[in-house]
Amino acid sequence: MYNAHSKIAEEFIANDEIIDSIEYAKSNATNRTLIESLLKKAADCQGLSHREAAVLLECNIADLNEQMFDLARRIKEKLYGNRIVMFAPLYLSNYCVNSCLYCPYHAKNKTMPRIKLTQEEIAREVIALQDMGHKRLAIESGEHPQTPIEYILESIKTIYSIKHKNGAIRRVNVNIAATTVENYQKLKEAEIGTYILFQETYQKENYERLHPHGPKSNYAYHTEAMDRAMEGGIDDVGLGVLFGLSDYQYDFVGLLMHAEHLEAVWGVGPHTISVPRICPADTIDTTLFEYGIPDDIFQKIVAVIRIAVPYTGMIVSTRESQTMREKALALGISQISGGSHTSVGGYEEEHQANETAQFDISDQRSLDEIVNWLLDLGYIPSFCTACYSSGRTGGRFMSMVKNGLIAKNCTANALITLKEYLKDYASDETRIKGEKLIDECKR
Numbered sequence: 001m002y003n004a005h006s007k008i009a010e011e012f013i014a015n016d017e018i019i020d021s022i023e024y025a026k027s028n029a030t031n032r033t034l035i036e037s038l039l040k041k042a043a044d045c046q047g048l049s050h051r052e053a054a055v056l057l058e059c060n061i062a063d064l065n066e067q068m069f070d071l072a073r074r075i076k077e078k079l080y081g082n083r084i085v086m087f088a089p090l091y092l093s094n095y096c097v098n099s100c101l102y103c104p105y106h107a108k109n110k111t112m113p114r115i116k117l118t119q120e121e122i123a124r125e126v127i128a129l130q131d132m133g134h135k136r137l138a139i140e141s142g143e144h145p146q147t148p149i150e151y152i153l154e155s156i157k158t159i160y161s162i163k164h165k166n167g168a169i170r171r172v173n174v175n176i177a178a179t180t181v182e183n184y185q186k187l188k189e190a191e192i193g194t195y196i197l198f199q200e201t202y203q204k205e206n207y208e209r210l211h212p213h214g215p216k217s218n219y220a221y222h223t224e225a226m227d228r229a230m231e232g233g234i235d236d237v238g239l240g241v242l243f244g245l246s247d248y249q250y251d252f253v254g255l256l257m258h259a260e261h262l263e264a265v266w267g268v269g270p271h272t273i274s275v276p277r278i279c280p281a282d283t284i285d286t287t288l289f290e291y292g293i294p295d296d297i298f299q300k301i302v303a304v305i306r307i308a309v310p311y312t313g314m315i316v317s318t319r320e321s322q323t324m325r326e327k328a329l330a331l332g333i334s335q336i337s338g339g340s341h342t343s344v345g346g347y348e349e350e351h352q353a354n355e356t357a358q359f360d361i362s363d364q365r366s367l368d369e370i371v372n373w374l375l376d377l378g379y380i381p382s383f384c385t386a387c388y389s390s391g392r393t394g395g396r397f398m399s400m401v402k403n404g405l406i407a408k409n410c411t412a413n414a415l416i417t418l419k420e421y422l423k424d425y426a427s428d429e430t431r432i433k434g435e436k437l438i439d440e441c442k443r
């Protein structure tokens with residue numbers, strides 16, 4: 001039985017409710033009156049329920065789809081302004097005991113070299129990232145006895161301690177396996193930013209088929225992880241599914257139900273939502289995944305999530321191409337990675353980059369090229385982490401977004417951190433463009 005307030009996975013992500021919502025959406029795909037009323041309701045940035053959002057996702061009336069895309073763009077501009085927050089992933093280890101069928105780090109992959117960075121190697125990676133201009137990282141690690149929570153905590157400490165030239169990493173987001181309340185408390189004490197954990201898929205049968213062995217095979221433990229994180233004091237959590245593992249409508253509805261559940265139980269929804277699509281990697285043939293989604297559906301998913309959950313940051317990574325990232329930015333994406341390596345030790349050792357990559361990167365441009373491109377598109381690349389350092393997290397951050405204060409105040413912070421980036425790291429061409437934008441904003 002569906003209950004958004006329950007802390008039991010199969011009650012807050014109730015299969016019956018998802019199926020009913022999808023059927024309701026399909027039966028209303030051409031219901032112009034209903035769809036127009038939903039767009040009108042969403043225009044004041046109050047969001048939509050998972051069932052209402054499912055109707056928008058199914059809508060097949062061309063002019064209303066156009067209105068939907070336009071509304072997504074306007075909501076993003078109103079609440080977040082034209083800033084785009086920059087970050088990079090940092091892979092610590094590819095040892096893993098799990099058997100996820102879509103990930104090359106799975107335990108049975110005997111061809112991939114296994115690497116766990118030492119603290120000295122992490123320091124060198126961080127220096128390489130600081131030399132690019134990054135201030136915000138997302139650390140990634142497989143799940144393995146070689147990388148216990150103590151290793152993750154020590155690595156976070158190392159990352160925050162490195163001060164190289166004018167560089168500093170000011171926010172470390174953490175993407176590690178589901179763990180205990182006690183370990184989440186330790187991560188909180190280590191001053192992490194967002195705890196990110198992708199559900200991969202909310203469809204339980206598929207989830208169990210795709211995770212045949214290892215601790216991650218426990219659907220309930222994985223799905224209830226964000227509640228344990230919140231219980232451990234982490235108030236910024238990042239949700240995501242890997243689109244392509246199950247029917248996209250199912251995962252779309254499940255994702256929004258998860259966001260509603262967090263809001264219902266903890267009074268604050270997810271800080272971010274990521275929208276990765278399955279992509280090629282070592283030993284992973286994406287053609288074997290029958291649920292792959294085309295670009296037009298991907299764009300619609302981005303737009304409807306932005307409309308349904310207007311206050312949440314939305315992330316698209318370098319899995320997507322430059323062209324697709326440009327389209328997604330216009331539909332509501334507020335954070336992107338840049339200059340990324342998805343391999344362990346990839347920033348310092350180019351050689352290792354391909355051998356241990358978790359997935360193939362589509363957008364291979366450097367951070368400077370991405371900043372330059374964002375400036376051309378009229379966005380302000382932001383390296384700001386002020387909210388985090390001033391304790392504006394969880395509910396405090398969300399209420400500021402809701403009151404329009406983030407769009408208003410953060411533009412200044414974005415410009416200051418852009419100026420810092422231009423001075424310390426940018427190429428001449430990027431610096432000239434950036435300075436011009438800053439001068440225009442002053443007027």
Ligand code: SF4
Binds near residue numbers: 103
């Ligand atoms: S997705 Fe994570 S848990 Fe699964 S095999 Fe890859 S690294 Fe391990």
